[in-house]
Amino acid sequence: MKEIILITGLLLFSITVFGQDEKKDKKIYGGIPTANENMSWEEDLTPNEFYTGVIKVDSTISASKIIDAFIATFQPVQDANIMTKQMRNNSAWGGALSAVNGDHKSMSDFASAGDSDLRIQNQRQTSWSVQFIDGVRLSRFYYNVNVQSKDGRYKLTVIPAGTSGYANDHIQTEWNEMFKKGKVKSSYSKYYNQIKIKLAYTIDQWINKVNKHLANVENDDW
Numbered sequence: 001m002k003e004i005i006l007i008t009g010l011l012l013f014s015i016t017v018f019g020q021d022e023k024k025d026k027k028i029y030g031g032i033p034t035a036n037e038n039m040s041w042e043e044d045l046t047p048n049e050f051y052t053g054v055i056k057v058d059s060t061i062s063a064s065k066i067i068d069a070f071i072a073t074f075q076p077v078q079d080a081n082i083m084t085k086q087m088r089n090n091s092a093w094g095g096a097l098s099a100v101n102g103d104h105k106s107m108s109d110f111a112s113a114g115d116s117d118l119r120i121q122n123q124r125q126t127s128w129s130v131q132f133i134d135g136v137r138l139s140r141f142y143y144n145v146n147v148q149s150k151d152g153r154y155k156l157t158v159i160p161a162g163t164s165g166y167a168n169d170h171i172q173t174e175w176n177e178m179f180k181k182g183k184v185k186s187s188y189s190k191y192y193n194q195i196k197i198k199l200a201y202t203i204d205q206w207i208n209k210v211n212k213h214l215a216n217v218e219n220d221d222w
Contacts, residue, residue, distance in 0.1 A: 028137060029201055066154045128146070141160065141199075145157070
């Protein structure tokens with residue numbers, strides 16, 4: 001009888017802890033964070049780290065259609081992931097506060113590259129590069145995305161560029177400035193792991209949307 005009570009108690013405790021973790025993750029990331037099994041970090045935990053992987057799709061899908069799928073899904077993904085719920089709730093006063101305190105540098109950098117839907121730095125039939133803004137909690141961060149495609153597959157490379165926002169002293173920080181002697185500075189340690197988890201989560205969402213877009217295009221007989 002005691003064993004049954006003990007086992008039941010442990011199960012209830014595990015369910016409660018898991019439920020709390022899930023709720024916490026949704027609050028931080030806007031959903032349950034996932035990562036694509038084909039993606040991995042190279043030069044991890046260094047100022048030169050990047051996130052990359054090769055994704056296979058239907059072999060009949062051309063390289064140009066893959067690029068078209070990334071371009072078509074880019075804006076909706078950025079709009080959905082640039083700010084978590086907590087960040088959106090604070091964006092009205094936070095954006096103004098950031099601008100007043102120096103975050104205008106990041107705003108002007110991205111503005112100079114054009115509107116978000118036109119921010120295409122390089123586009124050819126088989127490759128595409130774009131700047132991407134994401135967000136976690138009260139912090140914004142930026143990364144550069146490059147897609148190289150061949151018929152039936154593509155290579156995706158994501159390079160973190162920096163972070164800013166009124167959660168990070170209102171100042172844009174280049175990614176390599178977050179490190180000192182090969183280690184993340186203590187002042188950024190709180191957000192560093194959250195940023196990388198959110199980045200992987202966003203990329204996984206993007207890959208899923210690209211795959212869905214490609215499937216819809218292939219099945220579209222009009």
